[in-house]
Amino acid sequence: METRLINLYTLQLIDSHLDELEYFKGDLPQLVRELTEKVDNLKKRISEKEQEIKNLQLKSDEADLEMITLAEKIEKYKKQLFQVKTNKQYDALTIEIDNAEKNIEELTRQIVIYEGNIQNAKNDLESFKKELSELEEELGEKREELAKISKENEEEELMYKHKREKILVKISKADLALYEKIRKAKDGKAVVGIKKNSCGGCFNTVPIQKLVELRQNKKIFTCEQCGRILVSDFIVDESKKII
Numbered sequence: 001m002e003t004r005l006i007n008l009y010t011l012q013l014i015d016s017h018l019d020e021l022e023y024f025k026g027d028l029p030q031l032v033r034e035l036t037e038k039v040d041n042l043k044k045r046i047s048e049k050e051q052e053i054k055n056l057q058l059k060s061d062e063a064d065l066e067m068i069t070l071a072e073k074i075e076k077y078k079k080q081l082f083q084v085k086t087n088k089q090y091d092a093l094t095i096e097i098d099n100a101e102k103n104i105e106e107l108t109r110q111i112v113i114y115e116g117n118i119q120n121a122k123n124d125l126e127s128f129k130k131e132l133s134e135l136e137e138e139l140g141e142k143r144e145e146l147a148k149i150s151k152e153n154e155e156e157e158l159m160y161k162h163k164r165e166k167i168l169v170k171i172s173k174a175d176l177a178l179y180e181k182i183r184k185a186k187d188g189k190a191v192v193g194i195k196k197n198s199c200g201g202c203f204n205t206v207p208i209q210k211l212v213e214l215r216q217n218k219k220i221f222t223c224e225q226c227g228r229i230l231v232s233d234f235i236v237d238e239s240k241k242i243i
């Protein structure tokens with residue numbers, strides 16, 4: 001019976017290690033995926049912002065060019081003013097000059113707005129780029145960590161899987177079925193030690209009489225509260241020696 005209990009607890013230790021390895025693996029890939037997504041989104045926003053700046057710059061340049069053309073026209077009209085022969089021609093030219101000047105005023109106003117927008121877009125771009133470099137750094141670190149853990153895990157996992165196979169052949173089908181059933185229902189922990197006279201799984205106090213019997217290691221005892229298999233310190237220590 002003692003060996004039977006030791007084997008069950010050893011299996012539990014091995015499975016707990018494998019669970020832990022699985023947990024580490026499960027967490028980092030998720031993190032790397034999330035960070036990659038964030039980086040991709042930010043890159044997209046950066047390229048959109050760059051396009052926005054280009055478009056604004058283009059519009060501002062166009063307005064600039066239009067202003068130059070208008071200024072040239074004004075110069076031309078002003079020269080023509082000296083050559084006109086009728087009042088009607090003079091008035092027509094004056095109206096042209098007025099209109100061109102109004103357009104220049106409007107364009108000047110627009111250029112100020114474009115420049116303000118360009119500056120804002122450039123500020124946004126700068127903060128996006130800063131954020132991107134921080135995210136990329138974090139992503140690089142997490143990727144490295146994951147690669148390292150995966151490699152370390154690989155060796156450890158193989159080792160524990162090998163140990164598991166070796167211990168499985170020593171456990172009866174009935175014991176294994178019981179173990180798997182409890183393990184599935186109780187968050188991976190089917191066999192637990194006694195901690196301060198309580199169940200190591202749910203911390204329910206174990207009656208003294210039961211503790212005395214349990215320490216004789218002659219029978220499979222389960223916790224009245226959670227149903228996990230309870231083992232004595234002796235079984236715990238012996239199992240740890242094996243693993």
Ligand SMILES: [Zn+2]
Pocket residue numbers: 199200201202203204223224225226227228
């Ligand atoms: Zn319990």
